[in-house]
Amino acid sequence: MNxxxxxxxxxxIGISGHIRPDGDCIGSAMGLYLYLKKACPTAxxxxxxxxxxxxxxxxxxxxxxNTDFTSEITAFDVFIVVDSAKDRTGEAEKYFDGAKKTxxxxxxxxxxxxxxxxxxxxxxxxxxxxxxxxxxxxxxxDEEIAKALYIGIIHDTGVFQYSNTAPSTLNVAAELISxxxxxPKLIDETFYEKTYVQNQILGRALLxxxxxxxxxxxxxxxxxxxxxxxxxxxxxxxxxxxxxxxTKGVECAIFMYQTxxxxxxxxxxxxxxxxxxxxxAFFGGGGHMRAAGVTMQGTFHDIVNNLSDQIVKQLx
Numbered sequence: 001m002n003x004x005x006x007x008x009x010x011x012x013i014g015i016s017g018h019i020r021p022d023g024d025c026i027g028s029a030m031g032l033y034l035y036l037k038k039a040c041p042t043a044x045x046x047x048x049x050x051x052x053x054x055x056x057x058x059x060x061x062x063x064x065x066n067t068d069f070t071s072e073i074t075a076f077d078v079f080i081v082v083d084s085a086k087d088r089t090g091e092a093e094k095y096f097d098g099a100k101k102t103x104x105x106x107x108x109x110x111x112x113x114x115x116x117x118x119x120x121x122x123x124x125x126x127x128x129x130x131x132x133x134x135x136x137x138x139x140x141x142d143e144e145i146a147k148a149l150y151i152g153i154i155h156d157t158g159v160f161q162y163s164n165t166a167p168s169t170l171n172v173a174a175e176l177i178s179x180x181x182x183x184p185k186l187i188d189e190t191f192y193e194k195t196y197v198q199n200q201i202l203g204r205a206l207l208x209x210x211x212x213x214x215x216x217x218x219x220x221x222x223x224x225x226x227x228x229x230x231x232x233x234x235x236x237x238x239x240x241x242x243x244x245x246x247t248k249g250v251e252c253a254i255f256m257y258q259t260x261x262x263x264x265x266x267x268x269x270x271x272x273x274x275x276x277x278x279x280x281a282f283f284g285g286g287g288h289m290r291a292a293g294v295t296m297q298g299t300f301h302d303i304v305n306n307l308s309d310q311i312v313k314q315l316x
Contacts, residue, residue, distance in 0.1 A: 001119045003032070003134040004039055006103055010077035013040065014099065016048045016092035017127075018084035020234060020265075023190065025083040026052045027152020028105070028127035030059050031145050032082060035131075037061075039140040046071060048092045053235035055190045059151065060144040074098060080105065083127035086114045105130050109277055110286030125162075125169040128152025132172050146179035151190055158242065159187055163272070163290060198236045201226075205240045205255065211247070216315060217308070218244050219254040221264070221300050227257065234265070245269040252276065252311050256303065259295070264303060268292045279310045 007013055015033050017025035026049065033047040051067045069091035079099035081089055083106055086096045096102055096114075104115035107124040124130050128149045135141060153173055157165045160173070177183045194202070201222065209220035222237065230236075234257065241255035252274040256264040268276035269291055276292040283306070285294020296303045 001105075001117065001134045002136040003036070003103075003131075004137055006101075006117055007036065007040060007043070007078045010040070010043055010101075012073050012076045012078075013043050013045045014048065014071075014073070014076040014079040014092075014095050015045070015082065016079070016089045016096070017082050018088040019050055019090040021049050021052055021083075022238070023056070023155025024126045024128055024152040025049070026056050026059070026062075027148050027150070027155065028082040028131045030056075030062060030065075031128060031148035031152065032080065032105075032131050033064075034061055034142075034145045034148060035135055035140055038142070038145075039137065043077075044073070046073065046076075048095065050090065053238075055193070056151070058186065058189065059148045069095075071095065075100060077101065078103060081115065082106065082131060084108070085111045105134065108286055109288065110281055123164075123166070125164045125166060126153050126156035128156070129169055129172050132176070141179070143179040143181050146176040147181045147186065150176045150181070150183060151186060154187055154191055159191055164288060194239070195236070197230055197232055198239075201230050201232050201236060202240055202243065204230070205237075206243065209244060209247075211250070213308070213312065213315065215249045216251045217254070217311060218247050218250045218252075219256075219304055220244060221256045221258075223258045234259075241267040241269050245271060251315065254304065254307060256296075256300070262299065263295065263297050264300070266294050266296050266303065266307070268294075268307075274311055274314045278314075279307060282310050283307075 017029045037045045048066045048069050076099040078101045079096045080103040086093050102115040103117045105119045109122040113120045132149050205220040211218045244253035251271050253269045256266040270276045275289045277287045280292035280294040283294045
């Protein structure tokens with residue numbers, strides 16, 4: 001796909017990604033936004049996402065994101081969804097449905113494509129890598145665009161340590177860092193660095209974690225009362241499930257936080273023996289073999305028991 005060919009002649013272009021945007025969603029959407037603004041100067045380009053975490057303020061133009069999903073444009077000429085299918089875009093879905101042409105760029109195996117034009121590569125490391133691929137006119141890429149895409153790639157590959165990292169991923173990363181930004185600083189500030197309160201809630205989650213299935217599974221949960229006590233938001237909980245997964249002997253890690261009464265956002269991570277995408281899909285979620293998520297209802301123990309039934313089938 002050549003993204004400039006697909007948006008050729010469009011007067012209005014909309015871009016969005018999934019709810020609770022992570023690093024790859026923000027990086028791919030912002031990289032594409034900056035690219036199209038530069039390459040299509042006569043078009044009106046808008047980006048709609050829920051408010052990103054402060055760590056992504058280093059991306060140029062992040063303050064231009066439309067976070068309230070209101071627009072005077074009711075029917076975009078082209079609307080693009082990255083890193084997701086349209087049904088996970090929240091309030092942006094109505095703009096996708098009302099657009100004259102829709103494009104979907106994603107790497108999740110659970111997405112079969114929801115656009116008029118689809119670029120779905122389930123084996124790719126990230127949506128950011130795919131966005132870089134569809135930017136066939138590389139002369140339009142500059143340091144700020146490269147930086148946004150690099151952030152997306154490092155967040156979905158765990159700084160190139162996850163199994164979704166391929167030779168092509170490293171080749172793209174090498175091309176991106178050639179634009180001259182301080183990539184070690186980006187890794188530290190957007191991936192590793194945590195605030196004091198983020199370290200506190202991480203410590204609390206680790207302290208109250210439980211291992212089961214003979215040590216092959218670990219689970220931890222943070223309820224709304226605890227989140228309110230530490231004054232943390234969902235984005236402050238990022239990285240907890242990955243730290244749980246690092247526990248010796250663990251094959252599958254589960255972390256959940258409460259979003260409403262008897263409602264939890266569940267994150268799953270695997271060390272390889274459990275396909276957590278299949279586990280999440282069974283309950284209506286999705287993701288990748290080693291990283292997936294789903295929203296579930298019930299008590300903490302009910303949810304753990306239900307997940308365990310699917311996990312043990314694979315461990316057996």
